[in-house]
Amino acid sequence: MSDQNQKINEFLETMDLNEPAPAEEPARQFYFIKKARMLVAKQEAQLGHPLTFCVTTFGCQMNARDSEKLVGILEQIGYKEEAEEEKADFVIFNTCTVRENANQRVYGRLGQLSRIKKRNPHMLIGLCGCMMQEPEVVEKLKKSYRFVDLIFGTHNIYKFAELIATRLESNRMVIDIWKDTDKIVEDLPSERKYPFKSGVNIMFGCNNFCSYCIVPYVRGRERSRNPKDIIREIEMLVADGVVEVMLLGQNVNSYGKNLDEPMTFAQLLTEIEKIEGLERIRFMTSHPKDLSDELIEVMGRSKKICKHLHLPVQSGSTRILEKMNRRYTKEQYLDLVERIRRAVPDISLTTDIIVGFPGETEEDFLETMDVVKKVRYDSAFTFQYSKRTGTPAAVMEDQVPADVVTDRFNRLLKEVQQISAETCSVYKDTIQEVLVEQQNDHDPHLMTGRMSNNLLVHFPGDLSLIGKIVPVALKECRGFYYIGEITESVQ
Ligand code: SAH
Ligand code: SF4
Numbered sequence: 001m002s003d004q005n006q007k008i009n010e011f012l013e014t015m016d017l018n019e020p021a022p023a024e025e026p027a028r029q030f031y032f033i034k035k036a037r038m039l040v041a042k043q044e045a046q047l048g049h050p051l052t053f054c055v056t057t058f059g060c061q062m063n064a065r066d067s068e069k070l071v072g073i074l075e076q077i078g079y080k081e082e083a084e085e086e087k088a089d090f091v092i093f094n095t096c097t098v099r100e101n102a103n104q105r106v107y108g109r110l111g112q113l114s115r116i117k118k119r120n121p122h123m124l125i126g127l128c129g130c131m132m133q134e135p136e137v138v139e140k141l142k143k144s145y146r147f148v149d150l151i152f153g154t155h156n157i158y159k160f161a162e163l164i165a166t167r168l169e170s171n172r173m174v175i176d177i178w179k180d181t182d183k184i185v186e187d188l189p190s191e192r193k194y195p196f197k198s199g200v201n202i203m204f205g206c207n208n209f210c211s212y213c214i215v216p217y218v219r220g221r222e223r224s225r226n227p228k229d230i231i232r233e234i235e236m237l238v239a240d241g242v243v244e245v246m247l248l249g250q251n252v253n254s255y256g257k258n259l260d261e262p263m264t265f266a267q268l269l270t271e272i273e274k275i276e277g278l279e280r281i282r283f284m285t286s287h288p289k290d291l292s293d294e295l296i297e298v299m300g301r302s303k304k305i306c307k308h309l310h311l312p313v314q315s316g317s318t319r320i321l322e323k324m325n326r327r328y329t330k331e332q333y334l335d336l337v338e339r340i341r342r343a344v345p346d347i348s349l350t351t352d353i354i355v356g357f358p359g360e361t362e363e364d365f366l367e368t369m370d371v372v373k374k375v376r377y378d379s380a381f382t383f384q385y386s387k388r389t390g391t392p393a394a395v396m397e398d399q400v401p402a403d404v405v406t407d408r409f410n411r412l413l414k415e416v417q418q419i420s421a422e423t424c425s426v427y428k429d430t431i432q433e434v435l436v437e438q439q440n441d442h443d444p445h446l447m448t449g450r451m452s453n454n455l456l457v458h459f460p461g462d463l464s465l466i467g468k469i470v471p472v473a474l475k476e477c478r479g480f481y482y483i484g485e486i487t488e489s490v491q
């Protein structure tokens with residue numbers, strides 16, 4: 001049992017369920033964990049088997065981290081993890097709404113679940129995450145998806161135990177959505193998918209309002225966590241075997257601006273670098289407009305910050321960037337890339353690109369292609385523009401016809417893939433430090449690990465290597481990954 005779980009159990013012993021629930025957090029949630037534990041144990045006795053859960057995450061790493069918090073609470077309450085959704089007693093979808101197809105997937109999966117729930121009426125279905133912050137979605141669920149048991153949003157995820165207890169006691173659909181919050185609740189349980197690496201939230205929300213993006217509306221205003229809480233969390237993770245952290249925020253470069261004692265992201269990184277036993281630091285996402293010289297300098301001299309930067313460009317056309325409210329020009333972006341490459345010569349750069357933003361002409365698109373050719377990204381996530389109700393871009397004139405978008409998207413994808421294959425191959429015959437992550441999915445004799453620049457490499461090895469950083473000689477490049485062999489030492 002981890003230190004944290006032991007502490008939680010000791011704390012739970014002292015809670016008296018005959019008393020009213022405490023008002024302050026996180027004590028209030030511990031009270032409800034204890035209460036839900038009792039309710040779950042009662043139901044298990046009635047059914048004659050242990051109760052299970054399955055959490056499915058849609059969307060970004062922020063959502064994945066939130067899901068780990070949900071799993072931490074579910075396990076504290078006594079539910080056991082079940083990998084197959086259809087067999088679970090409690091199914092939770094942690095949803096994303098960044099593009100329309102993310103929403104469609106959720107509705108599709110809910111349709112399937114409703115059939116399973118008919119056969120298994122005590123099954124619970126919970127929905128949370130970004131999609132639930134949209135009032136139209138909740139209206140639709142209330143009307144046409146009455147079999148859903150619990151609906152909550154992104155701001156009150158820390159109340160999960162309380163909401164479960166309410167649902168288990170009431171037998172009614174429980175809905176709790178907040179519009180926004182300035183609250184950050186620390187010290188709640190959370191599980192990790194991997195024992196050796198972990199995401200760490202450093203901030204929540206976003207203030208940038210890029211004109212196509214729904215995230216600021218569903219994740220609320222930007223709030224930075226206190227640096228002391230972040231450091232303490234990472235120290236605890238390291239004591240528990242973690243060697244790599246991924247610092248998470250929609251725009252990590254604006255970290256610390258709203259703290260009582262303001263602090264820059266570069267200063268935070270410098271503090272985190274000092275944590276003994278921590279080997280690797282990653283972060284995402286960086287907004288180009290806020291990436292400071294101070295950060296470039298810190299990255300240049302750091303021993304622990306990985307040689308990888310995700311720097312979404314979105315478009316290469318200054319005209320479109322302005323309509324997107326990105327607040328940088330094509331030239332400023334290219335100049336930034338140059339400065340970063342000068343400070344960290346072998347850095348891997350990745351990006352996000354949107355094709356078909358309203359008003360995008362062929363010339364604008366060719367500007368994007370030009371940036372791709374100039375920067376030569378190690379990889380790029382390409383998206384077709386998706387109209388999000390409530391965002392300024394949704395009501396802009398000149399929405400680009402679907403066939404034009406598809407054509408540009410295909411041309412872009414081809415270019416991006418060609419360049420990534422070429423950039424990937426430059427590491428052939430070098431020796432790289434690799435964090436061993438898991439057994440290869442297809443071949444049990446191989447292990448899979450990640451280099452500092454985020455590339456994957458497969459090599460012969462055994463399970464005892466998982467979580468260790470080892471030198472691997474890269475023998476063969478297969479497009480987007482390498483085949484290698486463990487070797488003596490790094491060049
Ligand atoms: N905060 C991050 C990105 C969050 S969303 C940043 O600023 O870079 C992840 C990616 O989804 C974005 O970078 C963007 O490329 C894409 N995206 C966001 N809204 C979109 C929309 N309406 N249509 C298509 N892609 C979108
Ligand atoms: Fe969306 Fe822009 Fe905020 Fe990223 S920075 S989450 S793209 S509004």
Ligand code: F3S
Nearest residue numbers: 059060096097098130
């Ligand atoms: Fe999606 Fe929400 Fe992340 S909308 S991309 S899960 S912040």
